[in-house]
Amino acid sequence: MRAKSTTLLLLAVLVAGCAGTSQSGQPQAGDTRFVAGDGKMQVFGAADRKAAPEISGETLDGATASLAAHKGKVVVLNFWASWCGPCRAEAPVLKEVAAKTKGGVEFLGVDFKDRKADAQAFERTEQTGYPSIFDQPGKVALAFQGTVPPAAIPSTLIIDEQGRIAARALGAVKYTDLMNAVTKVRDE
Numbered sequence: 001m002r003a004k005s006t007t008l009l010l011l012a013v014l015v016a017g018c019a020g021t022s023q024s025g026q027p028q029a030g031d032t033r034f035v036a037g038d039g040k041m042q043v044f045g046a047a048d049r050k051a052a053p054e055i056s057g058e059t060l061d062g063a064t065a066s067l068a069a070h071k072g073k074v075v076v077l078n079f080w081a082s083w084c085g086p087c088r089a090e091a092p093v094l095k096e097v098a099a100k101t102k103g104g105v106e107f108l109g110v111d112f113k114d115r116k117a118d119a120q121a122f123e124r125t126e127q128t129g130y131p132s133i134f135d136q137p138g139k140v141a142l143a144f145q146g147t148v149p150p151a152a153i154p155s156t157l158i159i160d161e162q163g164r165i166a167a168r169a170l171g172a173v174k175y176t177d178l179m180n181a182v183t184k185v186r187d188e
Contacts, residue, residue, distance in 0.1 A: 004047060005150060007105075014176050022176060025176065027067060032058060039090075039169050039170070039171035039172045039173050039174055039177065040115060040159075040169060040171075040177060041156075041167055041168070041169045041173065041178060041180070041181040042167060042169065043158075043165050043166065043167040043181050043184060043185070044125055044165065044166055044167060044168075045168075046164075047129075047188075049160065049162075049164035049165055049166055050147065050164060050165055051163055051165075052067055052077075052144075052157070052159045052163055052164065052165050053067075053143040054066070054067060054068060055067050055110075055133070055140045055143050056068065056133075057133035057134065057135060057139075058133065058134055059131040059132060059133055059134065060111060060116065060120050060123055060131070060132050060134050061120075061131065065108055065109055065131045065132075065133050066134050066152075067077045067108070067128070067159065067163070070106045070108070070159075071163065072145070072161055073104075073105070073106050073161060074104065074105045074106070074158065074159065074161055074166075074182065074185050075102055075105070075106045075107070075109045075158070075159040076094070076097070076098070076105060076106070076107050076108070076110060076154070076156060076157070076158055076159075076178075076182060077109075077110065077111075077157040077158075078094055078107070078108075078109050078110065078154065078156045078157075079110045079112050079141055079148065079152070079153055079154060079155045079156070080109055080110070080111060080112065080113075080132070080153065080154050081111060081113055081114045081119070081153055081159065082111070082114050082118040082119050082121065082122035083114065083118065084153050084154060085153055086171060086172035087153065087154040087172070088122075089152055089172050090173050091126040091128065091173035092126070093172075093174065093175045093178060094107065094126070094128065094173070094178070095126060095129060096154075096175065097175065097179050097182060098128065098129055098130055098177050099129060100138055100179070101182055101183075101186065103180075103188055104186050105182055106130070107126065107128070107130035108130060108132070108133070108153075109130060109131065109132030109133070110132060110133050110140050110141065111132045111133065111134050111135060111136075112135050112136075112138060112140075112141050112153055112162040113135075113136060113138055113153075114134075114136060115136075116134055116136070119132070119134065141182050141184075147165050148170070149170070152170045152171075154171065154172055154173075155168065155169065155170050155171075156168065156169045156173050156178065158181055158182060158185050160185050160188065161188075166185045167181045169181075
């Protein structure tokens with residue numbers, strides 16, 4: 001009976017995906033503060049786009065990154081954490097789309113509510129090819145409140161050349177959805 005209870009508890013934790021976080025920054029099953037999404041890309045019409053907030057911060061490798069540094073370019077902004085299962089699942093998709101659109105589209109990650117060493121290990125393993133701002137306190141994520149629920153991990157935004165939020169996905173993105181949306185915004 002105990003083995004069955006343990007199995008059910010483990011299954012519940014896995015199904016929870018990116019649930020809430022404990023004080024250590026790690027997910028905690030049953031915490032409903034985190035928002036699940038289906039990963040579908042929602043593209044906004046030009047008239048419905050809002051300006052992206054000015055964000056900047058220290059990257060996981062100690063440099064500084066900002067949206068302003070990519071002014072005039074399409075930017076894919078991905079909110080992730082090393083402890084998030086769906087984030088791990090979508091990492092190869094982001095890496096592949098970033099590689100295929102390099103030159104015309106910039107990618108920037110935002111590592112949210114994570115331990116720096118865990119996030120750095122994630123980046124070494126995934127070799128994303130683009131920088132990530134270390135956002136342990138969640139300030140960068142909060143700047144997007146109203147567009148991305150601060151607790152929606154993973155989330156992906158596409159910022160157009162005018163610095164407006166052109167598309168978003170809550171949840172792990174799929175290759176075709178992301179590539180189609182990036183291509184559409186880039187070719188506008």
